[in-house]
Amino acid sequence: MDKRFKHTLVAHKICPYSMKVLTVMRHKNVKFEIKFIETHNKPEWFLRISPLGNVPVLIIGEEIVLSESAVIMEYIDEITPPKLMPDDPLEKAIDRAKFEFSNEIIRNLYTFIFSTEQEKFVRQKEWLMKHFKWIEEWLKDKKYINGNELSLVDLSFVPLFVALNMLKSTLPCDMLKDFKRLKIYGEMITSLPCVKTGRVPDYEFLMIDGIKSQNTVLYRSNPCYFNNGAKPQGCCLFRN
């Protein structure tokens, strides 16, 4: 890596897109500084440099600002060989499309988790189930999406499985119970060292705090757990 440029990652603690980049940086052992910001109260200096006001953003040196998680991930991958991204143009294109798919499924999962309306909650759940099928199909009988070796596209799905794990361990609800390959893949992905170090230690705490404070459907269907820590007996997510 070109050591002339200092890398500063601007992120938000429970932002899944920030998590993707953090995971890649840990996997590749990149030296960088990290600045966390609050997304409901973005600092002036951040709004000045981030065209869309989104995290994550990677500042290179003093002035160069990269935005979009997939863009930053590919950049980091390219400057830290060996690359995790394939060389073949078609495979690369397919993977890039899957980055966008992963963004979309993660966005929908977070909308599901933080839903405050029952109807939206149910709709989101249905959307997710429908779209898990695609990943299941892509995996086939392979260890990783592209075969036996980890590639960049696997890391783009990390926040999905980290969040699903959080749901599973905090509420006994396994959204992947009908997706055999996804379960195995998810367990494997979340046990990678870079995935453990690729998120803040208080991720689960912050997520649960958010679920509770926003009076979400998840919270309302299990207030005892959230208030006293008593785990629900049955699966809560699929009660109407």
Place this chain on the structure above:
Amino acid sequence: MRVLALMCYKNIKVEIKFIEMYSKPEWFLKISPLARVPILIIGDDIVLFESDAIMEYIDEMTPPQIMSSDPIQKALDRGKFEYASEIIKNMSIFVFSQEEEKFFKHKELLKTNLEQVEKWLQDKKYMNGEQISLVDFCFIPIFVNLSVFKPIIQQCELTKNFTKFNKYGENLLQLPCSKAGRVPDYELLVVEGVRKVNSYLYRSNPCFFKSLQQNSHCQQGK
């Protein structure tokens, strides 16, 4: 449109299938993971989705590449692909929204967006200099749409004082692939869409839309 314009630029032989977004066919939903267009079918089996992924693929398969090979420049350009998509989303709401509040909110957002593009543009022909690069294709649809509603845009002063932006638009719209990269009845279809939803833009500019209707009748009469 960005993909089509690029394919025209690169002279690629391609078959096109148009579909209705309000009534997506079953065969399409089976192969497009996010049910979005465009998708590129290669041979019988391979399906590429996401316009930016398709564009980079086409560029790589048809040297000389117009995307930079420098990792930082590539990353900066890719960031702009996304920004251009955001502008298009805002424009779509500006044009099709039925609510006055939403219309004005997105008009302001667009102003901010265009201001940003003005800042990025150097005094050169295209975004990255005198030569066209892949990122320019992402901006073509923006200028095509602005030109459909040119009198309205001028009246609400959306692009006023953005001299570099306006010049850039002229440069892009002059490209042959800009014209070839869309269906001939594009303007008609957009205007028809606006009329159908009775958007705020439509309701607040009756003269403009009436004159368009008269013009199209005249053309049909010829």
